[in-house]
Amino acid sequence: METQQSPSDWEIVTGLKRGDQGAMADLYDRYSGVVYAVALRVLGDTGAAEDVQQEVFMQLWRNPAGFDSARGSMGAWLAVITRNRAIDALRKRKPETDFEDVVLSVSPDLAGDADRARAAEKVRAALGTMPDMQRKMLELAYFEGLSHSEIATKTGDALGTVKTRIRAGLITLRKAFQP
Amino acid sequence: MSIHEQFAEDLALHSLGSLEGEERARLEAHLSGCAGCRLELEQLRGDGALLALSATGPRPPQHARQRLLDAVAKEPRVQARVGDTAPRRSWWGALGWAAAAAVIIFAASLWKENAALRQTVASVRDQNAQSARELEDLRQIAAPIIAPEAQVVTVAALKEKPQPGGKAFYLRKRGSLVFLATNMPVLPEKKSYELWLIPTQGAPIPAGVFKPDAQGRASVINPPLPANTEAKAFAITIENEAGSPVPTSPIVMMGAGE
Numbered sequence: 001m002e003t004q005q006s007p008s009d010w011e012i013v014t015g016l017k018r019g020d021q022g023a024m025a026d027l028y029d030r031y032s033g034v035v036y037a038v039a040l041r042v043l044g045d046t047g048a049a050e051d052v053q054q055e056v057f058m059q060l061w062r063n064p065a066g067f068d069s070a071r072g073s074m075g076a077w078l079a080v081i082t083r084n085r086a087i088d089a090l091r092k093r094k095p096e097t098d099f100e101d102v103v104l105s106v107s108p109d110l111a112g113d114a115d116r117a118r119a120a121e122k123v124r125a126a127l128g129t130m131p132d133m134q135r136k137m138l139e140l141a142y143f144e145g146l147s148h149s150e151i152a153t154k155t156g157d158a159l160g161t162v163k164t165r166i167r168a169g170l171i172t173l174r175k176a177f178q179p
Numbered sequence: 180m181s182i183h184e185q186f187a188e189d190l191a192l193h194s195l196g197s198l199e200g201e202e203r204a205r206l207e208a209h210l211s212g213c214a215g216c217r218l219e220l221e222q223l224r225g226d227g228a229l230l231a232l233s234a235t236g237p238r239p240p241q242h243a244r245q246r247l248l249d250a251v252a253k254e255p256r257v258q259a260r261v262g263d264t265a266p267r268r269s270w271w272g273a274l275g276w277a278a279a280a281a282v283i284i285f286a287a288s289l290w291k292e293n294a295a296l297r298q299t300v301a302s303v304r305d306q307n308a309q310s311a312r313e314l315e316d317l318r319q320i321a322a323p324i325i326a327p328e329a330q331v332v333t334v335a336a337l338k339e340k341p342q343p344g345g346k347a348f349y350l351r352k353r354g355s356l357v358f359l360a361t362n363m364p365v366l367p368e369k370k371s372y373e374l375w376l377i378p379t380q381g382a383p384i385p386a387g388v389f390k391p392d393a394q395g396r397a398s399v400i401n402p403p404l405p406a407n408t409e410a411k412a413f414a415i416t417i418e419n420e421a422g423s424p425v426p427t428s429p430i431v432m433m434g435a436g437e
Contacts (some may be wrong), residue, residue: 024251025244032239034232050243057247062254076228083231084196104224105435110232120232127233133360141195142230148197167191170226177229 006030009074016064024061031111032057032077034116036080042086042143075110087145120175124177130169137162138169182219183209190216194223214433218412221435263265332413334360334434343395343432347413349376354406356386358399358413363391366417373422374399377412377433384408388422 009014015023035056039049056078060067067077110116114125128134137155139148146154148162155162182190189206192198198206209215272298334345345360366372371390375383387402414433416426 019255021248021251021255026249032244035401036238036239036243037234038231040236044298046237046240050239050246053239053243054247054250058250060253061251076225079228079231085229087196103221103435104228105218105221113235116232119229121235123229127230127433138230141192141197142227143234145196147199148192149199150341151197163188163192166197168190168194170191170194170223170230171231174222174226 013064013067013074015063015078024057027060028057031078033113034079038079038082039086042083042145043090048089049086052082052089056082056085073110075116080104083142091145122176123173126173128170130172134158134165134169137165141166181214183213186216187219189288190220191223194220194227199281203244214430218433218435240430332410332434334413334415334432345397345415345432345434347374347434349408349410349413351407351409354404354408355401356399356404357401358387358389360389360391360395360397362395363397366390369420370417371417371420371422372431373418373426374402375414375416376404376408377409377414379411383414383426385424386413387421388418388420 007023008155009030010092012023012027012030016027018026032053035053036049039056041094043049067074099163110119127138130138137151140154141148141149147161148166151157151166152159152162157165186206189198189202193203193206195338210220227300248325287335332347332349334347343360343362343364345358345363349355356376363372371388373388374386375385377383384404386404387399389397389399394425412433413436414426414430416428416430418427
């Protein structure tokens with residue numbers, strides 16, 4: 001549980017830029033749950049997930065300028081970076097995404113444990129409203145890193161159908177957070 | 180901000196890294212010149228981040244924290260490496276100094292103005308109160324730059340030329356905005372740049388008219404804005420000299436907020 005004394009994300013990033021090791025401990029305490037859960041979901045192996053987590057945090061330590069608030073909220077940004085790194089590890093390929101290329105826009109505040117838990121609950125509810133095949137395609141693309149042609153081969157659907165369903169799935173998630 | 184419908188599905192796949200080959204190359208070429216589609220790509224990445232949050236599982240093992248902190252302790256200094264990052268960081272660093280310089284210059288101009296007033300006004304009985312007001316003015320101006328909760332939006336050129344750029348420091352709660360631009364192209368005669376706050380809902384809101392100086396630099400400081408308006412993006416158009424209540428020309432620069 002976070003207290004009023006908890007540093008803000010902005011303070012943590014400023015600390016990282018100063019080389020403050022305590023800021024890295026704060027970052028870990030706040031976001032390791034998200035980072036590890038995403039890595040584990042993709043890789044399905046605790047050792048590999050821990051390695052990806054270590055890699056993500058160390059890259060940010062080495063290059064804290066890789067993140068700034070114009071790139072999105074810290075929690076969402078770390079989730080995307082971790083997912084991309086984990087997919088690279090799953091596919092045994094060199095990291096393809098530069099930290100600085102990941103810019104995103106997300107509406108809910110994800111800085112607190114309670115905020116993230118509420119958002120996750122909403123996402124799960126939105127996923128529950130989707131047709132099974134659409135949810136499956138979205139998860140194959142996101143958590144297994146399959147291309148749309150690989151998904152089409154796997155499910156037997158036309159390429160156009162895969163594309164349409166994936167986009168509609170993402171838009172459904174977005175709408176779940178719109179007033 | 181609208182997107183090009185023919186790219187709508189490819190944007191979704193690209194946000195997940197699932198687009199390949201020719202389709203990917205075609206989309207990336209389009210993105211280099213289309214701010215609307217870039218904005219949509221950022222939102223789709225955000226949608227993906229929400230999907231990532233649905234992942235649940237055990238907490239990381241306890242030793243993982245110490246492993247990380249041990250690795251951090253073995254690489255104790257990061258500042259020397261910051262210079263290795265992309266050149267644009269140093270540009271923005273310079274802009275940060277420019278922002279500081281702008282505040283200092285503004286402070287200096289206030290001081291000079293104040294000195295002139297003292298010469299012309301025989302008795303300045305409320306000097307202390309005036310100084311306090313000046314200090315508060317400076318605080319108000321600097322607040323969007325230094326406040327931890329300030330929203331910082333990067334605005335970049337739509338076309339391939341990367342040199343023109345600007346940075347908007349926006350404090351929603353107060354409706355305070357400081358915008359600094361560099362390398363702005365020379366304007367046609369009797370035209371001005373106009374900055375727009377694009378809210379999450381509703382029409383663009385005028386956020387100040389400006390003309391760059393001979394070096395292409397310009398600033399907009401605390402234009403009148405409604406308080407507590409959430410900004411989805413900031414954009415710039417070219418308008419008649421006095422500005423316009425609604426955009427009448429295509430967006431030439433824009434940047435999305437958080």
